[in-house]
Amino acid sequence: MTDDDERLRRWRLLLGADPLEASGEGQLELDGDDRVVDRALAALYDRGARQDAAGSRTAGLGASAPRVTQWLTDIRSCFPTSVVQVLQADAMERLELATLLKEPEFLAAMTPDIHLANMLIQLADVLPERARAAAREVVRAVVEEIERRIRQRTVATVTSAINRSARTSRPRPSDIDWPRTIAANLRHYLPEHRTVVPHRLVGHARRRTGVQREVIVALDQSGSMADSVVFGSIFAAVLSTMSSLRTRLVVFDTAVVDLTELLSDPIDLLFATQLGGGTDINGAVTYCSQLVTKPAETILVLVSDLFEGGDRASLLRRVRALHASGVTMLALLALDDSGTPAFDHALAGQFAALGVPAFACTPDVFPEVLEVAINGGDLAVWAQAEAAARAEGPAGG
Template sequence: MSPPERQRRWRLVLGEPGGQGLGEGSEPVGQDRTVDRALAELYDADPRRRGAGLGSSAPEVARWLGDIRTYFPTSVVQVVQRDAVERLGLHRLLLEPELLQAVEPDVHLVGTLLSLRDVMPQEVRATARQVVRTVVQEVERRIAQRTRTAVAGALDRSNRTRRPRPRDIDLGRTIAANLAHYLPEHRTVVPERLVGHARRQRSVARDVVLLVDQSGSMAESVVYAGVFGAVLASLSTLRTSMVVFDTAVVDLTEELSDPVDVLFGTQLGGGTDINRALAYGQSLVTRPADTTLVLISDLYEGGVREEMLRRTGSLVRSGVQVVVLLALSDSGAPAHDAENAAALAELGVPAFACTPDAFPDLLAVALERGDVAAWAERELGRRTT
């Protein structure tokens, strides 16, 4: 180890007070400043004067945990989070439901609780579930009806019949299909073939597979995906599967009746093996032409990149509609692997970030086998990569 590298590491270990004797040039720069700040907020704090408060402090805790997950391996993150619970009094926040009820429902807070799940004392887990359920119910109220309406409309529009009832006739498509029978002298079209909306089917019309990256940076997307998965699973015309992954793959489809169970079945943090997740998702496909696969990931692949691209191409060629969401959140444009996004675009797979409010319309376009990339550029004002 070079002397500058040794000095850098000692400065991060000792913090600002202990690192003053290391000499000139020891102050952290670049990424090290963020690492030093994250460590200082925990280990330089006086536990007697510092605690996890409420309200505006919740986003700060979420940001801090995000920094920790970004710059340290999972084994270290677990130790640091356990120290945070003890030193900063995070367990006090979890043990006081009457105080938590005063906190505005916040997806970031849910991400924080899920991140701390494995270090929670047993007696606080019920409180944590109560908080998560409050946030989930708020999100569900926001998106559920719109999602059901968009999906039902998409399936009705995509399911055409040539013998429609009068009130089910699609006038626009009927005219377009009969333009050859235009009578100039009468300035009218004589329809020889009617096109209309079929009655809503009772059987399963489409399959939806959600593959959700549960690495630490995707916490907000995991929360929204869990709620959407539960809403979609409640629709009898869809067969919905939800799979979360890091370097392992976990099928949470059986938990979709309760989104809180889905979220507590996730494990935020760890690496990412998108190829393995796609392989599992591919095994769920039984009707390629009637399947939409949504991969929610920032595309930082820790597995075999070439195999990931090959498998995605195979899914597309089989008839599966594949869409990649770099984030499903309200937090703006995410950091992502632009090279992988571009490679997927060449395979005909659009990749872009999407807000939860826009997701129902996106899904409707996908279920109709429409041009998702054109929709994203038109409705979201962003080009797909």
């Protein structure tokens, strides 16, 4: 690109499109990241685009929450933090989001959903005090709905998995599981005696009390992972209520923050996250490795699209060491209902080669993932079977 072209590009981004040149003739064509920047700035500073970004006033903000959330993601990916703060503050004034959030009738008409919750969490730092209180109530409604959806099945599935993992081949007489023992020894049936010789006993080990598994959830806070951050935080909060688990929650961008102390209050937890920014997975995994005290009893769940901005070579060495030590590690490319995410295929393949499966997961299926991990199953095989089942559909084809 020549110096003249670069100057034209900068002026084009600064001034926006010429509204008198609807055909676009004579205007510099933008592509790639420049188009994202132009769209984000136009949504805020161009009158026509602003009308579209904010949505119809009669329809309310609820219908446009995904658009606003995408706008927030775009500006965080294109601008430094200092500029993002200015743009967010301008959005509060120009799009009148804070004013809308103060109106009781608007809040009553608004349907809380995860897109709206993400938007409010991202705007938390620039919301006025009254608006912040209203935003917390909206987020609370979303969190409570998600928690109702996942709690019962998660607790039941994990508890059952832990109980099954306690089986032993050397049970005490009172702990023998006779139906399973007979089934395991049918080949040793003696017809003349009409009996089964139990060469191998199957039973339950003495039930352990206290912590039996340690779960570390590491959440990537980049803007594209917004839904996954909400679901991951709520899952971690649910798991933290189970006495058989010791749950830790770590969130990261280019910095790593341990939010374990906030697990008792998912609302405070979500507002403590800072969606957006860069991604240093190596830094997060390094920190998580320092939390591991019993590798064979530890499950590390990395929720990230694997677009690493840090030291990839060091990350792979760290992952290899964790896997070799006995830690059960998996990478969830997404933990949401959105379907197949965009992710770094090369790094996902390198993780898989090290024995760490990487796959997307819906919230409804996550308890099964933990069940397989707790019982020492092959998560890669499970993920392939799950993907095949989804591809076949409910009718089997």
